[in-house]
Amino acid sequence: MVSTYDPFQVEQPDRTFARLHELRAEGPIVPIGDGMYYVTSYEEARRVLRDAEHFSNAEGFRAPGVSVPVEDRMLGEQDAPQHPGVRRIVMSAFNPAAIRLEEEFVRDRARALLSALDTPGTVDMVPAFTTPLPNDATVHLLGFPMDDAPRIAAWSKEVMESEWPAMNRTERGEGMEGAFPEYTRYVDAFVLDLRQAIAAGTAGDSLIARLITADVGGEPLSQRQMRALVFNLLLGGLTTTAQLLGNVIYQLLVSDSVAPVAAASDAGRAAFIEECLRVYPPVMLIPRGCVAETTVAGTTVKAGERVIVGSACVNRDEALFDASEEFDPARPNGDRHLTFGFGPHICAGAAMARSVALIGLDEFLRFALPRNARLPDGFTYENVPTFFEYGPKSMPVIFDGSR
Numbered sequence: 001m002v003s004t005y006d007p008f009q010v011e012q013p014d015r016t017f018a019r020l021h022e023l024r025a026e027g028p029i030v031p032i033g034d035g036m037y038y039v040t041s042y043e044e045a046r047r048v049l050r051d052a053e054h055f056s057n058a059e060g061f062r063a064p065g066v067s068v069p070v071e072d073r074m075l076g077e078q079d080a081p082q083h084p085g086v087r088r089i090v091m092s093a094f095n096p097a098a099i100r101l102e103e104e105f106v107r108d109r110a111r112a113l114l115s116a117l118d119t120p121g122t123v124d125m126v127p128a129f130t131t132p133l134p135n136d137a138t139v140h141l142l143g144f145p146m147d148d149a150p151r152i153a154a155w156s157k158e159v160m161e162s163e164w165p166a167m168n169r170t171e172r173g174e175g176m177e178g179a180f181p182e183y184t185r186y187v188d189a190f191v192l193d194l195r196q197a198i199a200a201g202t203a204g205d206s207l208i209a210r211l212i213t214a215d216v217g218g219e220p221l222s223q224r225q226m227r228a229l230v231f232n233l234l235l236g237g238l239t240t241t242a243q244l245l246g247n248v249i250y251q252l253l254v255s256d257s258v259a260p261v262a263a264a265s266d267a268g269r270a271a272f273i274e275e276c277l278r279v280y281p282p283v284m285l286i287p288r289g290c291v292a293e294t295t296v297a298g299t300t301v302k303a304g305e306r307v308i309v310g311s312a313c314v315n316r317d318e319a320l321f322d323a324s325e326e327f328d329p330a331r332p333n334g335d336r337h338l339t340f341g342f343g344p345h346i347c348a349g350a351a352m353a354r355s356v357a358l359i360g361l362d363e364f365l366r367f368a369l370p371r372n373a374r375l376p377d378g379f380t381y382e383n384v385p386t387f388f389e390y391g392p393k394s395m396p397v398i399f400d401g402s403r
């Protein structure tokens with residue numbers, strides 16, 4: 001029997017988590033129509049995600065039938081043999097040691113953003129804090145001018161909330177170049193300037209400079225491939241980490257946990273973030289395309305069919321997590337979620353996302369505790385309009401005058 005569930009539709013959260021619960025009860029892998037299957041079991045999800053022989057990343061997060069030219073594919077849309085070489089270079093900038101070097105910058109930004117808030121009063125934390133903090137961190141790490149951070153954030157949000165992630169087009173045109181020409185020109189110019197600086201011997205070391213000079217399978221990356229990768233790094237971390245920080249702050253306030261989490265150890269605060277990642281994953285699914293017939297939990301999946309790993313669903317798999325729908329930061333295995341994926345494509349920016357979220361949480365707690373931060377009565381969580389993401393569209397927080 002084919003179930004009615006369309007992972008490419010933007011749905012509201014309550015309906016989605018309730019629906020995922022029903023899908024888990026239907027079986028470890030559920031046909032959902034249109035040549036697609038949805039994986040609901042934690043163990044089967046891990047099996048699919050590490051099986052690069054039968055499952056390809058080429059279609060990425062695109063809707064069925066949408067194919068992106070090879071040159072325009074982001075890292076997450078590449079397969080071997082190209083993927084491992086490019087990934088190695090990207091990871092040289094996103095490994096935990098490199099991320100630690102960014103901590104001071106991120107903390108300073110968090111403090112500056114919070115101290116600029118107009119309190120006492122009510123502040124929407126999405127544009128004021130949860131969006132600019134990850135954006136500024138990414139802009140800084142990638143070496144873009146900090147003065148450009150606001151327009152990079154505005155462009156990136158527009159891209160992620162458009163139909164481009166699913167369709168690779170908008171009504172303005174095809175691909176990134178047709179759909180977002182101003183953003184594309186900006187990124188192209190940045191890469192070209194850097195190429196010239198490298199040729200003149202005046203460029204310093206940076207991730208993007210390393211990608212420009214890299215040898216991938218005997219050739220350098222073309223200008224279009226560079227553009228796709230830079231977009232991956234700019235877009236991959238912004239809204240996702242903003243959703244995480246938004247979910248963390250929402251969970252703190254809705255569960256009246258500001259004081260206990262502020263009093264917790266560093267490990268306790270990290271566990272709070274992991275539980276947010278498990279129960280409310282900023283990215284709710286991970287799609288793969290089947291390239292060679294195989295079976296998943298006894299179901300035959302044919303080449304050309306699509307398998308959607310439901311990270312939001314498997315993170316609540318009762319086989320692994322007791323009282324799996326409950327938010328419990330004290331659970332011993334909360335960090336075993338698959339929110340960042342698993343296997344060869346596991347999120348390149350996971351260490352950075354965790355670091356930005358932890359610093360953002362620390363600084364928010366410091367600011368919020370003496371100001372009696374709270375949500376307005378009757379506040380209803382509304383999800384962002386991106387089909388694979390989960391995070392608050394807006395989040396007004398009331399701060400009192402007392403400090």
Ligand code: HEM
Pocket residue numbers: 049057075076077087090138232233234236237238240241244281282283285286339340341342344345346347348349350352353
């Ligand atoms: C809470 C925040 C984040 C979440 C939930 C998240 C989630 C994910 C997921 C689910 C994947 C796909 C894994 C797969 O296909 O198996 C992925 C891949 C990726 N992410 Fe993240 N991500 C986050 C933050 C970031 C950040 C901060 C960056 C960088 C600035 C980033 C860059 C990437 C890249 C480059 C890939 C492709 C990796 C590959 O295919 O080798 N992500 N992420």
